[in-house]
Amino acid sequence: MAAxxxxxxxxxxxxxxxxxxxxxxxxQSYRNWHIILVDDASTDDSVAMxxxxxxHPKVTLIRNKYxxxxxxxxxxxxKQVDTPYVIQLDADDWLLPRTLEILVREARKKPEExxxxxxxxxxxxxxxxxxxxxxxxxxxxxxxxxxxxxxxxLLSNSSVWPRFYRTKALRSVGGWPTDDPFEGRYMEDKRILxxxxxxxxxxxxxxxxxxxxxxxxxxxxKMQSYRYITKWNIxxxxxxxxxxxxxxxxxxxxxxxxxxxxIPKNPIVEGSSLHSPEA
Numbered sequence: 650m651a652a653x654x655x656x657x658x659x660x661x662x663x664x665x666x667x668x669x670x671x672x673x674x675x676x677q678s679y680r681n682w683h684i685i686l687v688d689d690a691s692t693d694d695s696v697a698m699x700x701x702x703x704x705h706p707k708v709t710l711i712r713n714k715y716x717x718x719x720x721x722x723x724x725x726x727x728k729q730v731d732t733p734y735v736i737q738l739d740a741d742d743w744l745l746p747r748t749l750e751i752l753v754r755e756a757r758k759k760p761e762e763x764x765x766x767x768x769x770x771x772x773x774x775x776x777x778x779x780x781x782x783x784x785x786x787x788x789x790x791x792x793x794x795x796x797x798x799x800x801x802x803l804l805s806n807s808s809v810w811p812r813f814y815r816t817k818a819l820r821s822v823g824g825w826p827t828d829d830p831f832e833g834r835y836m837e838d839k840r841i842l843x844x845x846x847x848x849x850x851x852x853x854x855x856x857x858x859x860x861x862x863x864x865x866x867x868x869x870x871k872m873q874s875y876r877y878i879t880k881w882n883i884x885x886x887x888x889x890x891x892x893x894x895x896x897x898x899x900x901x902x903x904x905x906x907x908x909x910x911x912i913p914k915n916p917i918v919e920g921s922s923l924h925s926p927e928a
Contacts, residue, residue: 651732654732655682655732655735656682656684656736658671659722659739661689663691663695664695666741670742671703672743675702688712689719690715690716696710696712711725711726719825719833720827720833732816734753734814734816737811738811739861742861743859751856751858759852763850763851764815764845765814767793767811767813767854768810768853768859769857770811771791774787775863803843804908804910806907808838809853810861814845818845819845826840829882829885830881831874835875843886875905879906893914894911894913897909897911
């Protein structure tokens with residue numbers, strides 16, 4: 650039977666972690682999948698170490714000659730996708746055994762206007778993880794939720810996990826944006842989700858479907874870059890959405906920037922502000 654979902658894995662120097670990601674796909678209860686792994690000019694031996702997986706007929710390996718970053722790598726992979734659905738799997742994370750079965754079954758029931766299906770994630774924090782505090786639990790669950798509209802998603806300061814996309818929707822917005830100052834190297838999830846929610850809806854399943862590993866090499870450890878791109882992305886979104894509001898930002902105790910509220914540029918009542926533009 651032809652594959653129905655592509656597992657798109659962007660990979661840069663994942664080391665041994667890549668084995669967990671690949672193995673989790675091969676162990677899925679749902680079997681009609683295809684893997685596209687885009688190696689972004691890794692300098693470790695990860696590709697050579699796992700040839701038993703990468704030489705399998707259900708796996709396509711693409712190797713970039715130069716390091717292009719996460720978004721450009723995934724766009725390269727997207728060009729090769731020939732399935733109706735795509736799920737992103739980072740090379741240091743893994744799927745639970747029934748993840749694809751649950752997501753595909755749910756996607757079949759949803760209309761075309763639903764572009765993204767997500768669930769909850771289990772976060773595994775390694776001892777040397779960047780920013781880890783003594784009281785940080787080594788394993789915890791982060792729950793997602795549904796969003797009533799694009800403004801609700803913007804003000805949630807959140808992402809969704811896993812990100813199970815309708816391929817047609819991804820292509821309709823041009824794939825992952827790379828027009829930011831970092832050319833798509835950071836916060837690729839929020840940037841593509843903001844584009845998709847302009848035209849489509851998201852759907853959430855209240856089940857743990859993905860395992861995210863926090864370790865000392867996570868990109869999210871580059872706090873200064875993430876603070877900058879968080880603000881840049883929100884300002885960019887607001888301009889695209891009509892340039893009606895000024896954002897108010899704050900920084901939490903861990904150093905993350907978040908959106909507090911939106912203030913109308915031309916409020917009906919002077920001094921008024923809105924927490925939700927469509928409330």
